[in-house]
Amino acid sequence: MTPAIITNNLTKRFGDFTAVNGINFEAKRGEIFGFLGPNGSGKTTTIRMMLGLLAPSAGDVQALGISVKGNQAELQQRVGYMSQRFSLYNDLTVQQNLQFYGAAYGLNNTDLKSRIQDALVMAGLEGRENAKTKDLSGGWRQRLALSAAILHRPELIFLDEPTAGVDPISRRAFWDLLYQLVADGVSVFVTTHYMDEAEHCHRLAFIQRGNIIARGTPAEIKKNMMQGQVLEIASSDAVNTIKILRAAESLDLQEVELYGSLVHVVAQNVEKKKKDIQKLLKKEKIQIEDMAVIEASLEDVFIASMK
């Protein structure tokens, strides 16, 4: 089967500004492909090009085995999209929103009725068909928006920061829905800047200032991208620990970052540097409560690669 998405040197320039700079990646069918990057890195621009809403300045993109250029109408029937900004009509009811999107994708009345029923079950909104959408809380609305985006049973869906501003429990529930979809054979392309969500993706691409700086499975990225290991330090004074370690040039540390109340140090041969770190902190009267080499999280990799 052809991949869900292939981009080939995909580029978008707005005047002098290059928003997306010749990116190449491949998303497999039946997988969740995560597109990671900070705000303004080119994620939304990329999605819009994949949907045919923006014409690329150079390069091209294929979705479901067909070129987006010139086949926009056919593709739009076969893919789903949940845009970054809230994609439903706030002033309409749950039922009216679902009805509209179903009809927009050409569903006939009988199909529409049963699909709307399915969507309500999926979003957990049975019995609330006549609630105005604006009266729903963030999590419910995101689930409703997702169910609206898949009413026409697309083979591939694009989700642009679907969980931005949604509470953690609702985010979890949302991702459970995504796994359900993937289990049914749907391919998912999702942008996010939540690192914990990125860990849930089958495959990832990191985009920064329009360039892809890493791609692969979460495990591959951690292995390939991370130069050195991560040492986690629990100390009596995390803030000063960071100051001291950052100033200690002789130790040759790549990263010193705060992680909640902990400090993460990234360096080559970090095991051997433990003693020197201990000594240095003791001299400054900082007590080390715990210190261990740990597996790098995606966030460590992300921060390290952004430098």
Next chain:
Amino acid sequence: MSFRHILAITRKEFNHILRDRSTMILVVFTPLVMLLLMAYALTVELQHIPIAILDYDRSATSRDFVQQIVSGNDLDLYAQVGSIAEIEDLLMHGDVKAALVIDPNFSRDLLAMRGMPMQVIIDGTEPESGGFAVEHIASRAEEFANKALSTQIQMMGFSADALNPLDLRIRTWYNPGLKPRNDLIPGLISMVLGMPALSVALALAHEREHGTMEQLMATPIGRGELLIGKMIPYIVAGLVNVVILPLLAISWFNVPFNGSFPLFFALSALFMFAVLSMGIIIGVFMKSQAAAMGVSFLMIFFPGFFLTGIFFPIVSMPEIMRLESLGMPGTHYATITRGIFLPGVGMEILWPYAVMLVLLGFSFTGIASLFFKKKLG
């Protein structure tokens, strides 16, 4: 073109309009309220203008003359004063809008056929009332002088007709009595029926402003389907007014409706199509509702006011404005409404205007869909 896609948009749009009462009232009743307000505001009949009179003559003739001036409903005698200073005071306070000063030689000169010396002072800050007073005084004075002189002429053995060599008989066709409302209201109807164009422009801009346009563009709904689907509910709302407004004109304002109502309805539907297409163009180009609102007033309502000939005859406009007025659906529709209301003409006269509406409608929708790409940025 898929009927189902158009229907999806139309249905959604109806849901938006029906979602709360205020929007519905806005869409359906704004033209009605505008018509009522403007019909009253623009056809105020001047009556009971207060004036002051300074009579230096104090003769039986001058008293008689004053009596004639202030009889009837047009001018009210606010005060008889003794000096110019008093007149100034009254004008300054706005108690009177005009003052009549009768010369000491008024009756003597009149009887000697040397004229009828008098002066009218008006408040120039209210030229409407002042001008009205002048006109009224002048016409009454002429009557008065004619009567006085004809007696004298007859005594001299001449026919009184010698005073009036002109025998002018005026016949006003289509609007006997030249009632201003009979002409104004059909014109106003053509103007207020353009209101749905604003609503449709706002509806499109709303989708952009709220980001739902992007979602719409990602659906298989085509741009033509989107624009047509958006227009239909506002055409329907407009047609409701096409029925209500003439009924109001006939029953409330007693404006005669001499033409065919089915013809009026059909041509109004054409106008709706043309003027809503203008609204669509605005909605396509404007990114926010505020901008759409401003441009609608600039492009639809101001020209509707000034260029369509409702208030200012098109023939007296400069060339360039006359050309511009041809591009306004309202110009042609105003001719249609007036033609059907008053003389009651039919297609044999109105067909060129109907053709223009169709042409404008198709050109506007053409331009709109040309520039309305299913693309962002």
